[in-house]
Amino acid sequence: MSRLKKREDFVRLSKTGRRIAMRHLSLQVAPVPPGITVSSEPRVGLTASRRVGGAVQRNRARRRLYSLAEQVINLYARPDQDYVLIARREILTASFGELKLELEQALNRLNLLRRTSGNR
């Protein structure tokens, strides 16, 4: 899994991508732009704005998103898409199993799970 870090990527996702809002987080998805070769690993960006809380809360939210992306998107999501995870305030109090289930549901509703693991 590689990280999206450029501002232009975040702007592109928010303008052109599809968006789905869940209880604890939001997910934005858009295809990898044409100039970039698709690797076997998906690319993921993380956002935890000041709406989540102070610096301590934002750090914790971003780390939990990072860990979620490692365990869900990196393994099960299609690598020809770019993903941005946006934290909501409720992410701080949810259990990790709950969050994993929610992210899998979101990917499923957008039909972005890998075909090779379609039995899930």
Added chain:
RNA sequence: UCAGAUAGUCGGAUGGCUGCCUUUGUCCAUUUUGGGCGGGGGAGGAAAGUCCGGGCUCCACGGAAACAUGGGGCCGUGUAACACCCGGCGGGGGUGACCCCAGGGAAAGUGCCACAGAAAGCAGACCGCCGGCGCGCUUUGCUCGUCGGCAAGGGUGAAAGGGUGCGGUAAGAGCGCACCGCGCCGCCGGCAACGGUGGCGGCAAGGCAAACCCCACCAGGAGCAAGACCAAGUAGGGGUGGCGAGGGCCUAAGUGCAGGCUCAGGUCAGGUUUCCGAGGCUGCCACUCGGGUCGGUCGCGCGAGGCGUUCGGUGACGGACGUCCCAGAUGAAUGGCCAUCCCCUGCCUCGGCAGGGACAGAACCCGGCUUACAGACUAUCUGACGCC
């Protein structure tokens, strides 16, 4: 035992699986990028607020003086420095341990002193006190009027032109005296702030300087988005060289142009002005170097460093010796999940169950200050009660 005071320390622990940043060893591949297997390190006491003081970087900077602006202001230490620390002094609070204080000058000037009150700054007379005179009456006196003396008592206020007591007086008043306070001069102690004491003065001189102000002292500007380099990029910029120059007068009928003579101007020295001294620049052309930029690299962590021992000092702190290397991200690492233990809260069948773990996240680095903080521990001291 209970209630407190001060100083200080800590601020969850251990393990498993799996990640991230950084550094290093080795092997492999290699044009570069890299890959495998190991090792080391990886948030705080406040990392916070960004309020002071410094280091560092760039810019500016020849010298001197005056003014302005800002700043803090008991005294003596400590320190790179401070508005910080330590030790004292003075004032205030507490039974006490101890705590608090923006603490120079109000007998230089200007200003202000709300409300209340008669009067608030060359004081004042509302209720009052005392005396003389007049009228009346219930006549050792009282009421009213008037002319004077006065400010003790009452009342207002943050503050009413020293306080308490005695004398004095018609009533009073520093009018006189004693003590206290105040001021001046001396002596003693102290480096000093200041304290003690003697004499004199005689109540003049109210408060506010976080009102202007006065006094002595201190102070260039901007900040790591500083700044440097690389890549890309081509003009508005920089450097070097050459030519030209501003004012006045003359030649010219005259504006311009051109020529000649003469003078030395304008601007720039970063808060302002003045003086002295030495210089630079302006427009065009040629050559040359090369921006802005959230691209990358450096700056970037061996430091006013941590720990220990010892010596000096009441102490802050300083010296010597030994020892250690201890975060460096940049859409920003320092984690995610689980288990056991610890602590807190709730419930009951008293041993379990359930929930929870303060404030808070480095961004160039240090020294302070301020603010937030569940709780735990240590030492010394104070007061009360009890026992020996």
